[in-house]
Amino acid sequence: MGPEPGLTFWGPDELQRGIAAMLAHNQGSTAALRNLCLCGKRGFWEWTYTFPGGLPERGCDLLEFQGERIRVKNALRKVQGGA
Structure with missing residues (x-):
C-alpha cells in the first residue's frame, strides 16, 4: 500500500x-472491513463501501501467500444495480 516500496504489515492486527x-x-465513502481470515498460505477479507446517495458496494479479496509475501491477490466486487 502506498508509494513504492509500500508498507509492510505483520500479523492479523496490523493487516487489519x-x-x-x-x-x-476512497474519498466520500464509508468503508467497513469484516471477516479477516488468515489460514496458512491463504487468506481473505470482506469489505463494504457506502457512497452518499448510493447503494453499498460489497466485495472480498482472496490472498495466496508465498513465504511472508502476498503472491496472488484476487478482488471480487458486487455492485447492486437499481431497477
Whole structure:
C-alpha cells in the first residue's frame, strides 16, 4: 500500500489496520472491513463501501501467500444495480 516500496504489515492486527487505511482512500465513502481470515498460505477479507446517495458496494479479496509475501491477490466486487 502506498508509494513504492509500500508498507509492510505483520500479523492479523496490523493487516487489519493496513486494510482499513487502504479503504479510507476512497474519498466520500464509508468503508467497513469484516471477516479477516488468515489460514496458512491463504487468506481473505470482506469489505463494504457506502457512497452518499448510493447503494453499498460489497466485495472480498482472496490472498495466496508465498513465504511472508502476498503472491496472488484476487478482488471480487458486487455492485447492486437499481431497477
